[in-house]
Amino acid sequence: MNPAVNAPPQRLHVREILGRSDYAMIGELVDPSTRVLDLGCGEGELLGWLAANKAVQARGIEISGTRVQRAIARGVSVYQGDIDQGLADYPDHAFDYVILSQTLQETRQPLKVLREMLRVGRRAIVAFPNFGHWSVRWAHLASGRAPRTKLFPYEWYDSPNIHFLTIHDFEALASLERWVVERRIFLAGHRSVRLLPNLMAAEAVFLFRK
Amino acid sequence: MMNSFVIVETQLVPFESLSLDCGVALAPVEVAYETYGELNRDRNNAILILHAFTGDAHAAGISHETGKPGWWDNSIGPGKAFDTEKYFVVCANILGGCRGTTGPGSRNPATGCPYAMSFPSVTVADMVRLQKMLIDHLGIRRLLAVTGGSMGGMLALEWAVSYPETVAAAIPIAATARHSAMQIAFNETGRQAIMADPDWNEGDYYGRKPPGRGLAVARMVGHITYMSDDSMREKFGRKLREKDRPGFDFSGEFEVESYLRYRGTQFVDRFDANSYLYITKAMDYFDLGAGYPTLAASLERAAARFLVISFTSDWLYPSYQSLEIVNALRSRNRDVAYCELPSNYGHDAFLVDVAEQSDLIRGFLASTFRGQSPA
Numbered sequence: 001m002n003p004a005v006n007a008p009p010q011r012l013h014v015r016e017i018l019g020r021s022d023y024a025m026i027g028e029l030v031d032p033s034t035r036v037l038d039l040g041c042g043e044g045e046l047l048g049w050l051a052a053n054k055a056v057q058a059r060g061i062e063i064s065g066t067r068v069q070r071a072i073a074r075g076v077s078v079y080q081g082d083i084d085q086g087l088a089d090y091p092d093h094a095f096d097y098v099i100l101s102q103t104l105q106e107t108r109q110p111l112k113v114l115r116e117m118l119r120v121g122r123r124a125i126v127a128f129p130n131f132g133h134w135s136v137r138w139a140h141l142a143s144g145r146a147p148r149t150k151l152f153p154y155e156w157y158d159s160p161n162i163h164f165l166t167i168h169d170f171e172a173l174a175s176l177e178r179w180v181v182e183r184r185i186f187l188a189g190h191r192s193v194r195l196l197p198n199l200m201a202a203e204a205v206f207l208f209r210k
Numbered sequence: 211m212m213n214s215f216v217i218v219e220t221q222l223v224p225f226e227s228l229s230l231d232c233g234v235a236l237a238p239v240e241v242a243y244e245t246y247g248e249l250n251r252d253r254n255n256a257i258l259i260l261h262a263f264t265g266d267a268h269a270a271g272i273s274h275e276t277g278k279p280g281w282w283d284n285s286i287g288p289g290k291a292f293d294t295e296k297y298f299v300v301c302a303n304i305l306g307g308c309r310g311t312t313g314p315g316s317r318n319p320a321t322g323c324p325y326a327m328s329f330p331s332v333t334v335a336d337m338v339r340l341q342k343m344l345i346d347h348l349g350i351r352r353l354l355a356v357t358g359g360s361m362g363g364m365l366a367l368e369w370a371v372s373y374p375e376t377v378a379a380a381i382p383i384a385a386t387a388r389h390s391a392m393q394i395a396f397n398e399t400g401r402q403a404i405m406a407d408p409d410w411n412e413g414d415y416y417g418r419k420p421p422g423r424g425l426a427v428a429r430m431v432g433h434i435t436y437m438s439d440d441s442m443r444e445k446f447g448r449k450l451r452e453k454d455r456p457g458f459d460f461s462g463e464f465e466v467e468s469y470l471r472y473r474g475t476q477f478v479d480r481f482d483a484n485s486y487l488y489i490t491k492a493m494d495y496f497d498l499g500a501g502y503p504t505l506a507a508s509l510e511r512a513a514a515r516f517l518v519i520s521f522t523s524d525w526l527y528p529s530y531q532s533l534e535i536v537n538a539l540r541s542r543n544r545d546v547a548y549c550e551l552p553s554n555y556g557h558d559a560f561l562v563d564v565a566e567q568s569d570l571i572r573g574f575l576a577s578t579f580r581g582q583s584p585a
Contacts, residue, residue, distance in 0.1 A: 059545070065549065065550065068548075068549045069551070069566055069570060072569075072573055072574055073570055073574075075580075076577075077545050077546060078549075079548045089537045090541070
């Protein structure tokens with residue numbers, strides 16, 4: 001028997017535990033007792049939390065060896081590999097959710113990754129920093145250089161981000177691919193944004209399916 | 211972390227008979243084993259340690275007989291990776307070995323003499339079948355984990371596929387689902403070194419001078435494959451022993467030469483040449499996917515969680531072989547964690563470079579134990 005089933009519900013504490021607002025939102029989007037794959041799962045913080053509090057069957061892929069070590073040491077089944085290729089071995093619909101948090105802009109072939117996510121998972125959850133945020137627009141306009149902001153803190157030459165997208169860009173791709181967006185959540189810090197999200201939201205979380 | 215000062219004794223248990231893959235029944239058959247820690251009331255904390263090719267049942271603690279620590283004493287004991295305060299740990303010498311369990315050096319009851327080359331051919335599956343008899347004998351219905359490095363990892367895989375209902379978790383380390391041509395080639399070189407020694411005498415040397423020179427050369431070759439270019443450069447470099455310039459002779463003047471000679475001769479005292487032949491052959495024959503359409507189809511039988519570990523500098527059992535196992539498991543949506551650990555120690559890393567490996571094992575075992583129902 002999985003001990004997590006008996007764990008008291010802690011949904012409201014997810015923010016304090018994880019300290020990342022996108023994790024908090026994802027934690028609330030995932031139904032209990034489901035199969036979850038987290039791409040670029042880091043040290044398995046989100047998966048560990050989901051396993052303990054929502055009794056999910058948690059799996060992860062992570063490229064960094066030290067992070068994989070910490071994730072496995074915390075009891076999460078993580079596979080050391082890269083997202084661009086790592087999904088190929090999974091059968092269709094092996095998972096209920098495939099999560100990609102803050103990594104879409106770092107993948108070489110984002111569309112291929114997104115399609116693969118919807119092949120191996122029934123639903124996909126994607127969280128990404130919004131390149132359309134006013135601070136980014138302003139930094140670019142005012143300095144005339146590649147924008148450096150709180151959201152995108154890197155110099156152009158050492159940034160892991162290689163594909164920049166805004167909330168509108170993602171919406172456009174979703175309709176082009178005929179994906180059904182079931183939930184869209186826009187965030188500025190811990191605050192939810194309703195007005196002009198493409199300008200005001202720092203991060204976006206999409207829950208979608210084919 | 212506590213050092214283990216626990217004195218342990220290898221025990222022997224006889225079984226009436228064991229039917230082998232080659233069609234022969236071996237009777238009787240004896241197993242040498244050691245245990246550490248206590249089996250809990252639910253009998254769900256047992257871990258079976260599977261030794262590598264030349265290992266034995268003495269995995270941890272201090273041997274009552276020799277005063278020496280076990281071969282994985284850095285990983286088994288109170289507070290260690292396999293924490294004997296929480297788990298009941300069992301290690302048994304493999305079938306065909308020469309450290310207590312029945313092998314070619316054992317007495318054939320039909321003739322009263324050692325089997326030698328009349329010993330039947332044994333397989334990894336045979337070894338596992340005999341271990342299952344031991345586990346049943348110890349009253350263990352379900353193993354929390356089966357684990358081992360190198361050949362021990364191959365046995366762990368065989369366990370998970372042969373007895374899915376018995377194995378909750380498997381940790382194959384620096385292992386493979388089947389030997390490559392290169393691995394078979396190194397084993398064959400070792401076998402030929404033994405068989406080329408006139409003292410081998412078609413395997414009939416018991417009570418006489420054993421084929422020590424051949425066995426030592428076999429061990430030297432083996433030992434090279436267990437290290438890495440880096441670790442050898444670090445340990446020996448081109449250093450000469452007790453002199454500054456070459457003596458233009460063949461006295462073993464390079465550090466690495468004398469080291470290998472020493473390891474070779476030392477090995478002869480503790481290992482039987484015929485066991486070397488039988489066990490390397492069993493390794494070479496091993497193919498987890500044989501008899502199935504694919505490797506994935508065979509691994510699909512396993513119900514265990516898997517933790518697969520490989521090492522960056524291990525060129526004898528390279529990471530691609532571990533990945534083959536991992537990807538087969540992933541293709542059947544099995545629970546598998548995989549990590550390639552950085553180490554310079556080559557294939558030997560699982561024995562000597564254990565800090566990070568221990569963290570992985572500790573976490574993996576704890577989460578398996580938490581998720582396990584009482585047996």
